[in-house]
Amino acid sequence: MQMKHIYAFESMDEYKKHEDTIQQLCKKLNDYREILEREYALVDLPKGVLWTTEELATTVFSEIPIPAYTNKDLIYMVPDIETWRKIFIKQLDGKKLPHVQRFYENHTESELLIILTHELTQHSDLFLDDFDDEKESGIWFEEGMCFYLPRKILLSEDEFNEITDIERELFEAFKDEYGNHSLKDFGSCSYQGTLSSTMFDYWRSYLAVKFLVEVHANNDIKLVFHEYHKWFKEGKKVTLTEYFDINSLF
Incomplete structure (x- = not known):
């Protein structure tokens, strides 16, 4: 269709x-x-x-x-x-x-x-939550990956690096204001009503997924999805940030 x-x-x-x-x-x-x-x-x-x-x-x-x-x-x-x-x-x-x-x-x-x-x-x-699920623990992963994949596929290497640098600069500029909550609590600053408070977790989630793919999994996107599926099928016993051990990084 x-x-x-x-x-x-x-x-x-x-x-x-x-x-x-x-x-x-x-x-x-x-x-x-x-x-x-x-x-x-x-x-x-x-x-x-x-x-x-x-x-x-x-x-x-x-x-x-x-x-x-x-x-x-x-x-x-x-x-x-x-x-x-x-x-x-x-x-x-x-x-x-x-x-x-x-x-x-x-x-x-x-x-x-x-x-x-x-x-x-x-x-x-590849994303295992349905649209009507609350996605309490893993929404940061889905949102970050949904930016990472099209950028990696559609942009040149220079363009990819440039937008990464831009979003890292934005993350650094706003982390003192909006970075005091865990990555798993995606969207918890949006109540503040500014566009940057809403977008902050998107920038952070993209950078976290980029780290998982390029550092944690040595550029193997499918391996990251495999580990995400394993976490999900084992019953999400810990948060996804704990499972990937990135709580302290982002």
């Missing part, structure tokens, strides 16, 4: 404004989908991608503040590059990080693709 592409815009002009971007993203998403199906257990596709505006994504279809998300049936995605550029800059919460700001101003389009493919990656059967 192929994914449907559904357009929810309030005018034809709004759709036309983003038509080229959507077409480019659809082609790259399809290429990435084939890799996931072949290598990373993507079996049940979402029924489609719903392309819409930031306003509709965050006030009508959901109250999630970031206008890209997925559920069992649909990926909701905003294709407006200017919207995402503003969101990326807003992550800084007024901190003077000129290198980070320049990166997002110049790489919004590639980051938009990574966000879209992150949402598709969440449908892989």
Whole structure:
């Protein structure tokens, strides 16, 4: 079954404004989908991608503040590059990080693709929690891996290293404010209401998964998934951070 592409815009002009971007993203998403199906257990596709505006994504279809998300049936995605550029800059919460700001101003389009493919990656059967599960112990692993995989597959080595450096810089800039909880308590700072408090655990989870793959497993992604599955099937007797022994690192 192929994914449907559904357009929810309030005018034809709004759709036309983003038509080229959507077409480019659809082609790259399809290429990435084939890799996931072949290598990373993507079996049940979402029924489609719903392309819409930031306003509709965050006030009508959901109250999630970031206008890209997925559920069992649909990926909701905003294709407006200017919207995402503003969101990326807003992550800084007024901190003077000129290198980070320049990166997002110049790489919004590639980051938009990574966000879209992150949402598709969440449908892989390699992740053992269902969409309606609470995912209390392992959500950091899924969220981090869903950024790691598309970046590793779609970006050049230089691009991959650059976004890693950017998110490490953001992690370091905000860890004193938001880093006082365990990695397993993903999202526990989001109640503070700032974009950086929400995004902090995504940056941290990506860096943790990168460490697991490249250091702990010597670049063997499948080995990391094997250990994650073993933890799950043994009954999650300890938290996943304890199982991987990374509590003190992130």
